[in-house]
Amino acid sequence: MFTVNINKNNSLKELQTLVEQNSNRTLSYMPDSFNEQQRVAIELFKKRIFLEQIIDEAITFNRNLNFPNENKNLHLATTAEDLIDVFKLRSDVYTGINYQSEFPDIIEGINFDTYDSNSAILFYKSNKEITGTIRLISDSQKKLPSEDKFSFESERKNNAVIAELSRLIVSKNKNSLNLEFKNLTQGIYYLAESNNVNLILSGIKEEHFKLYSKFGGISIEKKLGNYGTFTIPCLILSWDPSQISPFFKKAFLR
Secondary structure, eight states: OOOOHHHHHHHHHHHHHHHHHTTTOOOOOOOOHHHHHHHHHHHHHHHHHHHHHHHHHHHHHHHHHOOOOOOOOOOEESHHHHHHHHHHHHHHHHHHTTTTTOOSSBTTTOOOOOGGEEEEEEEEEEEEEEEEEEEEEEEOOTGGGGGGOOOHHHHHHHOOOOOEEEEEEEEOSOOOOOHHHHHHHHHHHHHHHHTOOOOOEEEEEEGGHHHTTTTTSSEEEEEEEEEBBOOOEEEEEEEEEGGGHHHHHHHOOO
């Protein structure tokens, strides 16, 4: 399930190492403006190598997931084109709602990070346009993103497999997130059920808890006065998808 394309990944890492070794070298006989342009070009090239690596690993990860999906509008990102479209939507929405300080673009207009390499990345597509996306991050040695705010060690001890939900995005052109949210949540449930994920963790605004509390199997792990740069009350939730409520079945699985 978690195989990787070793040969290609090693080549990318070797190229990145070579670029990093030369990134701080300057030519003493050239003007400062030239050396600065060279530095900027090398930094961009390093980011492009990193993007290529993330795309390669994300494709491999998603293609090896079990996803019994019958929803023609809901998909796992299994091609480079899918992932770039997802990353562009993230950037577009985060820029529009001023979330770039918390979730910055690594390359302008493309929002991705190292967690995408071991994430189930779902997207909802309507009329040939991606209008929503979400990811379920698999637990790994680099831990999970919300662990800089709350340790998940006790959850690891009590559950065989944990994962973190993040990057819920709906196109800013949509009047509401009802359709995308319903379908993406449905997809996350089936992913968890089919890949033996026992507990899903996530950070949410406290004002959204009323809806999530109806899912069944929801617990508040920690209350936060802020989440990163967001100075609003937030919660760290855990969700046991084996304990879904009748409300969840009716609202999301039918």
